[in-house]
Amino acid sequence: MTRRAFTLIELLVVIALIALLIGILLPSLAAARESSKALRATVSARSLMQAYAMYTNDNGDWLLPGYLTAAQVAEGGIIDEFGDPVLGLTAQRWAYRLGSYFDHVWSGTTHIDSRADLLEDKVIILETEGRESWAYQVSVLPSFGLNYRYVGGNFARGDWIAKDQHVKRAGDALAPSGLLTFVSARFYGTSFLNGQVTTSRVDGYLHVETPFLDAVFDEEEQTRGGSSGFGNVHPRYSNAAAVSWLDGHVSIVQPEDILDRRIWSDSARRLNDPVWEP
Numbered sequence: 001m002t003r004r005a006f007t008l009i010e011l012l013v014v015i016a017l018i019a020l021l022i023g024i025l026l027p028s029l030a031a032a033r034e035s036s037k038a039l040r041a042t043v044s045a046r047s048l049m050q051a052y053a054m055y056t057n058d059n060g061d062w063l064l065p066g067y068l069t070a071a072q073v074a075e076g077g078i079i080d081e082f083g084d085p086v087l088g089l090t091a092q093r094w095a096y097r098l099g100s101y102f103d104h105v106w107s108g109t110t111h112i113d114s115r116a117d118l119l120e121d122k123v124i125i126l127e128t129e130g131r132e133s134w135a136y137q138v139s140v141l142p143s144f145g146l147n148y149r150y151v152g153g154n155f156a157r158g159d160w161i162a163k164d165q166h167v168k169r170a171g172d173a174l175a176p177s178g179l180l181t182f183v184s185a186r187f188y189g190t191s192f193l194n195g196q197v198t199t200s201r202v203d204g205y206l207h208v209e210t211p212f213l214d215a216v217f218d219e220e221e222q223t224r225g226g227s228s229g230f231g232n233v234h235p236r237y238s239n240a241a242a243v244s245w246l247d248g249h250v251s252i253v254q255p256e257d258i259l260d261r262r263i264w265s266d267s268a269r270r271l272n273d274p275v276w277e278p
Helices: 008-058 088-092 095-102 113-120 122-128 131-140 158-163 266-271
Strands: 144-146 180-184 187-193 196-202 241-245 250-253
Touching (some): 008 095, 008 144, 008 180, 088 131
Antiparallel strands (some): 180 241, 187 196, 241 250
């Protein structure tokens, strides 16, 4: 009897073929994974805009303000997922004024990808830090930032409101399909906690601002200065950002297109000026 077996050369050829196939498939798998993340972002951003539209409809076509003054929130009326009033800075931000429109189910609406990790720690946060800390964290670092300077307004900035350059009602916008409302955002900066300086990197922030006209996105650029670091906009989906437009549709936008002032401001759109400054 003779025994048949693979020769060493045959084994090496098979190993080489497997390595070649892996090398071919890995980039495709990575691209598919990135496409899946972008798809999840567009679905969540669309859900967020549905809630935004319902708020607008319930408030006589008035758009959701991105930030209110302390005096405005003192009037009350904002309730959290536990049935308690929302107070302080949390009430001034936009998240909890929209929360009731999706039953405060933050996951898949305002919080996705790495920001969904916060929701996994909900029980721990509630037990160790309390409801106020939970609501604060939910409201300050959602995955999408609001263009609150030009859409709905930031009432905590009296100088911005005085310039009267924000769209107040949905029907006032010249081109709702071209007015950026929410966009994937990030925060990267230093803060003081218990007397110590800490550096934070988070794929989320409550608002965005127009980047400098000559800005080039840099993952290492801090966003603490607002308009630095690409205005808190985060093109994290194959180097592009998920954008929700005022008419409700969502698209993936390249960083160079985000510099166009016409997508940020109705005033720039009316002047057809891509480099407009207030």
